[in-house]
Amino acid sequence: MTRLDPTEFTLGVFLVSVAAGFLGALTGLGGGIVITPILTLLFGVNIQYAIGATLVSVIATSSGAAAAYVREGYSNIRVGMFLEIATTLGALSGAFLATCIPASVIAIIFGVVLLQSAYISGRAREERSKRGPGSRLGALMKMNSSYPVGGGWEYYEVHNVPIGFGVMYVAGVLSGLLGIGSGALKVIGMDQAMKLPFKVSTTTSNFMIGVTAAASAGVYLHRGYIHPGLCMPVILGVLAGASTGTRFLVRSKVSVLRTIFGIVVGVLAVEMIYHGITGRI
Amino acid sequence: MCATEGEKKADTQGQVSQASVKDVFWSEKRIEVVIGRLLQLGVLLAAVVVMGGGAMYLFNGGEPASHYRLFTGERDDLRTVTGVVHDLPAHHARVIIQFGVLLLILTPISRVAFSAAAFALQKDYMYVVITLIVLAILIYSLAGHYI
Numbered sequence: 151m152t153r154l155d156p157t158e159f160t161l162g163v164f165l166v167s168v169a170a171g172f173l174g175a176l177t178g179l180g181g182g183i184v185i186t187p188i189l190t191l192l193f194g195v196n197i198q199y200a201i202g203a204t205l206v207s208v209i210a211t212s213s214g215a216a217a218a219y220v221r222e223g224y225s226n227i228r229v230g231m232f233l234e235i236a237t238t239l240g241a242l243s244g245a246f247l248a249t250c251i252p253a254s255v256i257a258i259i260f261g262v263v264l265l266q267s268a269y270i271s272g273r274a275r276e277e278r279s280k281r282g283p284g285s286r287l288g289a290l291m292k293m294n295s296s297y298p299v300g301g302g303w304e305y306y307e308v309h310n311v312p313i314g315f316g317v318m319y320v321a322g323v324l325s326g327l328l329g330i331g332s333g334a335l336k337v338i339g340m341d342q343a344m345k346l347p348f349k350v351s352t353t354t355s356n357f358m359i360g361v362t363a364a365a366s367a368g369v370y371l372h373r374g375y376i377h378p379g380l381c382m383p384v385i386l387g388v389l390a391g392a393s394t395g396t397r398f399l400v401r402s403k404v405s406v407l408r409t410i411f412g413i414v415v416g417v418l419a420v421e422m423i424y425h426g427i428t429g430r431i
Numbered sequence: 432m433c434a435t436e437g438e439k440k441a442d443t444q445g446q447v448s449q450a451s452v453k454d455v456f457w458s459e460k461r462i463e464v465v466i467g468r469l470l471q472l473g474v475l476l477a478a479v480v481v482m483g484g485g486a487m488y489l490f491n492g493g494e495p496a497s498h499y500r501l502f503t504g505e506r507d508d509l510r511t512v513t514g515v516v517h518d519l520p521a522h523h524a525r526v527i528i529q530f531g532v533l534l535l536i537l538t539p540i541s542r543v544a545f546s547a548a549a550f551a552l553q554k555d556y557m558y559v560v561i562t563l564i565v566l567a568i569l570i571y572s573l574a575g576h577y578i
Contacts, residue, residue: 153495153496153497154495154496155495155496156489156492156493156494156495157489157493158496159493159494159495159496160485160489160493193496193499194496194497194499194500195496195499195500196499196500196501196502197502198502199499199502206532206535206536209535209536209538209539210474210477210478210535212539213470213471213473213474213535213538213539213542223460227463227546228558231543231546231558231561231562231565232558232561234543234565235561235564235565235568238565238568238569238572239568241572242568242571242572245572253502291557292555292557292558360470360538360539360542361539361540361542361543361565361569363539364536364538364539364540364569364572364573365568365569365572366572367536367572367573368536368569368571368572368573368574368575369572369575371510371511371536371573372510372511372575373504373510374503374504374505374506374507374510375504375505376505376509376510376529376532377499377505378484378488378505378509378524378525378526378528378529378532379488379493379494379498379499379525379528380499381481381528381532382481382482382484382485382488382528383485385477385478385481385531385532385535386478386481386482386485389474389478
């Protein structure tokens, strides 16, 4: 695929991005995580350009989707805004780190993060029923809120704010280092550590992804990672795929798709680690 | 923050009267809906600019897959906000795409700026400060090399 002429290359990247955006929106895992491996492994694109283009497409899908969740009242904006201090600082660190780590090491780290995503995609999501009283810091910072359940609103309290903040910093570093949204880790931080309801965690994570990615994007731009010729098909493809995927979401069985997506991610993970170790990336 | 209405049933502190909680709820919610629409508009605008530049780019020839094998970095004038804006009147395809990418990056940044204003309207100064810290980090990232 490395011999493609400009039109074939652009069309190929566009179609792959459509598929990634579509599956990413349907499974809730985000399409960003598979685009960089496909660009590098299949199209022979340098990992720095691939990361730059993917990161920009992550901003597009996150900003578009977040609006709907905010409207429905799921996102906790105070929690999101506070944690964005951690994710943006992490993203800056990660983006600077990306410019001084060898590409092969980045490929290996990418593979490990992909493996973890494949594992998560195979796990069931359940809402815990008892959460107990939250922390004082959460109350002090007016983070406790309620979210729509059935016909009414259910109240919840926020736990372990400092741990959540730490997890978010790591999520930011990974986002800046790998050009991904790292939504999965953000959800773990809010769902497991801060004990927010799952639906609140996923929607607040989505709200934060765009802002986190914007923090890395500036650094990427100055370092020359953002190549217009590559960004163009990736952005347009992911946007087209994701907006179609969101419409399908209501009337399709997601569990089969999650399994398929999980397998694809797993295979890409192994390939990335193998290519990284053998020094081909 | 959008769910304040439900909170009034569960919140035992009861510092605010029910009517005023409801007012805050609607104004907060309305602000958020407007911000959400602006975000979607920003993404749409960026996509249209990228698409226009992309059509020109392919029409002018574009670059083959082999161009992306080795990392050389994008040319210097396309690495900064001022550089892209300065080059824009020349209507070069790559500059136009890069301008669309900049619009996309600016969308979540303006979102944070709007949130700061929204928290200020609600007189929630702790969150005005938090939001301004996030905004400062974002501006540093985009314009840091000038500082």
